[in-house]
Amino acid sequence: MALFRDYVVHTPEEIERIRVAMQMTVQVRDQLVELVRPGMSTLQIDTLAGDLIRATGGTSGFLNYHGFPGNICISLNDEVVHGIGSPHRIVQECDIVSVDIGVMYNNAVGDSAITFGFGELPAETKRLLKATQEALMAGIAAAVKGNYIRDISRAVEKRAMADHLGIVREMVGHGVGIRLHEPPDVPNYVTPVRGPKLVPGMVLAIEPMLNLGSNRIKQDSDGWTIRTKDGSLSAHFEHSILITDNKPEILTWPKTM
Ligand code: MG
Ligand code: MG
Secondary structure, eight states: OOTTSOOOOOOHHHHHHHHHHHHHHHHHHHHHHHHOOTTOBHHHHHHHHHHHHHHHTOEESSTTGGGOOSSSEEEETTEEEOOOOOTTOBOOTTOOEEEEEOEEETTEEOOEEEEEOSSSOOHHHHHHHHHHHHHHHHHHHTOOTTOBHHHHHHHHHHHHHHTTOEEOOSSOEEEOSSSSSEEEEEOSSOOSSOOOBOOTTOEEEEOOEEESSOSOEEEOTTSSOEEETTOOOEEEOBEEEEOOSSSOEETTSOOOO
């Protein structure tokens, strides 16, 4: 099993650069949440994201990554992750929209995702969004020096299970910072091995992907879009965090500068 083969500890100089790329990612993410409206196509959203990324001075960390054709990932409703902007996909009032963004700048990269809707959402949708966000925050709370990767996984899983949500297993969180995906993996479920011990300087993207229905997923014929097999709604929240001597620093939290 390739899980937990390795991990990366970043130098203080690298961490400074990573902080900047992460805050650029935050800017784009939070502007998009304000600007995305029903009636827009997902390609319009992707183009807008490209403009916002350029305005930060950075570039997309996703574009051309393993051949990915978009600036960001845009996944609606039953799409879990890796959705590609399309002129034929129009956001509807009742949709939930997940955007996953990574801005690259000065040889560092950010990674953050958020799922949101418009107006008053059905109770089940609100429950999914709340639980997924809380699962992320529970995982972050467990990301302290001396704990192991599995402690993060356990905290995420416990919160997801409390709402009987399907935990996507095929895709996991990961190390991040200089490259978009660095070791170790950060699963959203408890694994047989505990993984590396958390040490200051590790930067981890924690990203629960939770479904209202079963955890089973399938891939579209575009080779990218992942959706739930049963058509149930899926939510995705992601923060990148730095392990410190004290509480984890959420690098993708908006800073008041
Ligand atoms: Mg991401
Ligand atoms: Mg990620």
